Amino acid sequence: MRFILTRQNLGQWAADYIVKRINGFSPTSTKKFVLGLPTGGTVVDMYASLCAASREGRVSFKQVVTFNMDEYVGLAKTHPESYYSYMHRHLFDHVDIDPKNVHILNGNAANLDGECQAYESAIAHSGGIELFLGGVGRNGHLAFNEPGTPFTSRTHRVALTQSTIEANARFFENDLSKVPTEALTVGIGTVTDAKEVLILVKGEKKAQAMRRLLEEPPTQDCPITALRNHPNAAVLVDEGACQDLSAATKEKLRELQSKNPQQDTWTLEI
Ligand code: GLP
Secondary structure, three states: OEEEEEOOOHHHHHHHHHHHHHHHHOOOOOOOEEEEEOOOOOOHHHHHHHHHHHHOOOOOOOOEEEEEOEEEOOOOOOOOOOHHHHHHHHOHHHOOOOHHHEEOOOOOOOOHHHHHHHHHHHHHHOOOOOEEEEOOOOOOOEOOEOOOOOOOOOOEEEEOOHHHHHHHHHHOOOOHHHOOOEEEEOOHHHHHOOOEEEEEEOOHHHHHHHHHHHHOOOOOOOHHHHHHHOOOEEEEEOOHHHOOOOHHHHHHHHHHHHHOOOOOEEEEEO
16 A cells, blocks of 8 residues: 655646546557546545546546445435535536546435446446545444444445544534435445545544554555555545554654655555
8 A cells, every 4th residue: 555645736736536537548449547526525625636648638437447435325316415416516516527427425325225236237247347536434334334343344335433423524514413424435445446446535533543544454444444455545645644554664654754855755665
């Protein structure tokens, strides 16, 4: 796993990387680029930078297929905080993606288990995910896979933990009673099956999750640690997310920085 510390804007860095990966892949109608996508506050900048890249003609989404990580159960698609609305507002309404290539779990499906199975089949049918982008929850959750979820899990229905409900209340007028209590989410296995995974982590609220990721062996009590077993995973972090790392890891980062002071991005192989 690569632990990438940057002083650049995380979203800009990630968008530049996605553009490079899509263009390097040279997707066609018979060889589409399959992208896994997250929601959340951290990745808003990334979507803004992707929209700018598309506007400036640096990337096209015509041959890109997307699968979103998760969606609330029982929230109307048209609700501004549904992940359907979020994705259209931040990306899909501004780029040349073909709507039939966009996949978002339907949290209002009559048969929620059937919806999850169909989602897994659609991913398999697309040939698998080339690059899965993600964020992380304060408790280490990946997509909506809360602590305790098996690393082998596939797309499923989940009850959100109190900590996630509290963290997401900011999107619902800080009213806990307005936050949905359930969601559909890809599984940890669905994410780690992707050929490549890139997770964006910003700020001190995520520092404990980063400490566990780097300092402890992988455990299902902290879902993000599943990345340690992945052959091509990277975590892109800012200084705030590093604040709880052990003195030894901080020292390694400082060494890297002092060896390459002219850079603004440093990579630690874990
Ligand atoms: C939600 C999403 C997660 C995301 C997390 C982090 O819980 N389901 O996929 O990683 O938020 O959000 P933020 O970036 O707002 O901290």
